[in-house]
Amino acid sequence: MFSISDNDFFARRCVWVNGPVIVGAGPSGLAVSACLKEQGVPCVILERADCIASLWQKKTYDRLKLHLPKQFCQLPKFPFPEHYPEYPTKKQFIEYLESYANHFDIKPQFNECVQSAKYDEACRLWRVKTVSANGSEVEYICQWLVVATGENAERVVPEIDGLKEFGGEVFHACEYKSGEKFKGKKVLVVGCGNSGMEVSLDLCNHDAQPSMVCRSSVHVLPREIFGKSTFELAMLLMAWLPLWLVDKILLILTWFILGNIESYGLKRPSVGPLTLKNTQGKTPVLDIGALEKIRSGKVKVVPGIKKFNCGTVELVNGEKLEVDSVVLATGYCSNVPYWLQESEFFSKNGYPKAQFPNNWKGKSGLYAVGFTKRGLAGASADAIRIATDIGKGEDWWHYQHPVDYCWYRKKNCRMRDMFAPGYVWNGWQSASGTYTISKGYNWRRGVSENWAWGR
Secondary structure, eight states: OEEEOOBTTBSOEEEEOSSOEEEOOSHHHHHHHHHHHHTTOOOEEEOSSSSSSHHHHHSSOTTOBOSSOGGGTOOTTOOOOTTSOSSOBHHHHHHHHHHHHHHTTOOOBTTEEEEEEEEETTTTEEEEEEEETTSOEEEEEESOEEEOOOSOSEEOOOOOTTGGGOOSEEEEGGGOOOSGGGTTOEEEEEOOSHHHHHHHHHHHHTTOEEEEEOOSOOOEEESEETTEEHHHHHHHHHTTSOHHHHHHHHHHHHHHHHOOGGGGTOOOOSSOHHHHHHHHOOOOEEESSHHHHHHHTSSEEEOOEEEEETTEEEETTSOEEEOSEEEEOOOEEOOGGGTBOOOSSBOTTSSBSSOTTSOSBOSTTEEEOSOSSSHHHHHHHHHHHHHHHHHTSTTOOEESSHHHHHHHHTOOOOHHHHSOTTOEETTEETTOOSOEEEEEEETTTTEEEEEEEOO
16 A cells, blocks of 8 residues: 655545455455455455444344354354354354454554545546545545445435424434333334344333334244254255245245234235345344244234324324334445445445346446345355455556556556646656656565656
C-alpha cells in the first residue's frame, strides 16, 4: 500500500493499494482476505464500524445461536474448535471470527465508511472514497474491488400508518438484546421469520406477553429430523433427488413432527421451502421452541396491521390490541446502491443481477461475496472463487508505485491522467516533466526491478 501525502489544494489523501480493496469486515470479508493471503495477494479491508463482524457483535440478541450445525458455518481453511457444540452460541461464533482474523493476520481499516466507489474508465482502476470517524477523507485506488457488505447491511423499517403516533417504545430487532426488561408487558413482534420467532420465544421466557404479526405465508421446519440437522438431511437428499421431491419429503416429515401449523395462524406457502429459498431467497424458519409457545397460547399469532393508535394497534381483521412496546423483526437489506456507482452487475435493490452460482464476478475487477442467499457456506464458496480468480490473473505483479502498474500494463497512462495535477507521489509531482525511477517487486520472480517513467 502506498500513501500520497496531503496537498494544499486537496483535502483528500490518496492511497494506492497493491491488491484488492474489500468493503466490509464481516465473515464474508474476512473469508476473502484469508483466501487471498493463501494466494500471496495483499489486500485492504475497509470497515465502517470499530470491530469485525459488527452485525454479530452489536446488532444481535443475547440468546442467539447458529441455526445450522457448525460444519456448515465455518470459514475457509479454519474449522471450528472441536470442543464447540454443534450449534455455537453468539459469543462462541464471535470468538471464532476473532481467532480467524488473528490466525491469518487480518487487520481491517476500522472506522472507514465508504462514501462512493467508481470505476475510472480512463485509467482502468477503481476509486474508493471513504470518510473516517474523525471526518478525514481518503481515496483508495485499486485494480480490484470486492463488495463484502452482504445481504444484511441495513435494517428494514416499514412505514406503518400511525406508528409515529403510537406513543410506546418502538425499535428494530437489531436493538433487541433480551426480554428481561419486558416482564409483564404486552409486546407486538412484527415479523414471523427466524428473528421474529426467536424474539417472541425469548419474550415468553421472560414472562412478557408477545403477539406476533404473521402477514404473509411462512415455512416452519424442525431444526432436526430424527436426530439429524434438517439442513444436513436436505443436502444429502439433494445429492440424489430432484429439488421438488426433496421439498415433498421435508414437508411430509415436518407434518409428522410439528403437525398442522396452519391451525395456529401460520399459513404455508404453495411453493416448497427449498424451491422458495432458491427462487426468492426466503429462508424457512427452523423451530427451536417458539412453536410450542404458540400451541400453548403464550405467543399469540395475529394477522397484518391496519394502523396504530395511541397505545393500541388495529389489525386487518378489525381486532384491536393494547400494546406497550413494538419490536420490528422486519429484516435487513443491502446498502450497495448507496455507495457503489455501478449498474451493470448489481441491480437497484443491491443484489447481483446474475443468479447463483454466477453472481460472484462482474466486469472490470468487480466481485461480490455473501450475496448468494446461502448463508456462510455460500459466502465461503464465493471467497475461494474470488481469491483463486484474482491470484491466477495474468502476470500478477505487486508494485510499490502505481506508475509501474501503468507502465507494465502498457496503457499509456500518465500520472496526470490518473490524478489531478498537484498530487505528490514520493516527492514527485504528477505534472512534472521529469522521469521517475521507481522500484517494483515481481512476486512471481522474487526480484525487485526498476522501472522508468516519463511523459
